[in-house]
Amino acid sequence: MSLLVRILVTIGSSASIGFGVWHFFVPTAWKWYSYIDVTATELVVAVRAINAFFSLSLVLFGVVNVLLVYGDRSSRYSVTVVLAATCILWMTRVAFQLVYPQGSMTPTLQYGMLSAFIVVSLCYIVSLFIVVSQRNLA
Numbered sequence: 001m002s003l004l005v006r007i008l009v010t011i012g013s014s015a016s017i018g019f020g021v022w023h024f025f026v027p028t029a030w031k032w033y034s035y036i037d038v039t040a041t042e043l044v045v046a047v048r049a050i051n052a053f054f055s056l057s058l059v060l061f062g063v064v065n066v067l068l069v070y071g072d073r074s075s076r077y078s079v080t081v082v083l084a085a086t087c088i089l090w091m092t093r094v095a096f097q098l099v100y101p102q103g104s105m106t107p108t109l110q111y112g113m114l115s116a117f118i119v120v121s122l123c124y125i126v127s128l129f130i131v132v133s134q135r136n137l138a
Contacts, residue, residue: 001069001079002134005127009069012086012123013062015116020058027051061086065124076131083128090121 027033027048036043061082068074068082094117103109 001074002130005130006069008123008127009065012120012127013066015120016058016062016086020055020062023051023055023058061089076134076136079131080128083124083131087121087124087128090117090124093117094121
């Protein structure tokens with residue numbers, strides 16, 4: 001695995017893991033449940049479950065990408081598959097930020113989030129391109 005791929009995946013994965021860990025605390029920090037009617041208990045449970053699943057997914061994708069690019073038993077195929085899935089997830093996040101921007105109460109937050117999502121996406125996209133264009137994994 002090339003040094004550039006390892007560096008880019010480490011940067012992207014560190015950000016993914018960071019976003020994932022941070023997102024576990026977002027509902028409390030941003031008082032999500034105060035916007036939901038107290039009688040809508042199933043909605044609270046659903047939001048909690050979706051956020052936990054999302055947060056854990058970000059952490060796990062970040063960890064798996066790092067393990068694959070640093071592992072000596074990784075195949076080009078396995079690295080390609082996981083990087084492709086991660087690229088799709090982050091490109092979807094960029095698209096959502098463009099179409100349905102979050103943090104729109106402050107342009108700095110809105111465009112800061114967009115910039116961060118683009119940087120993470122590019123780390124993974126460039127890594128995927130390099131891996132796919134290499135002849136062998138070593």
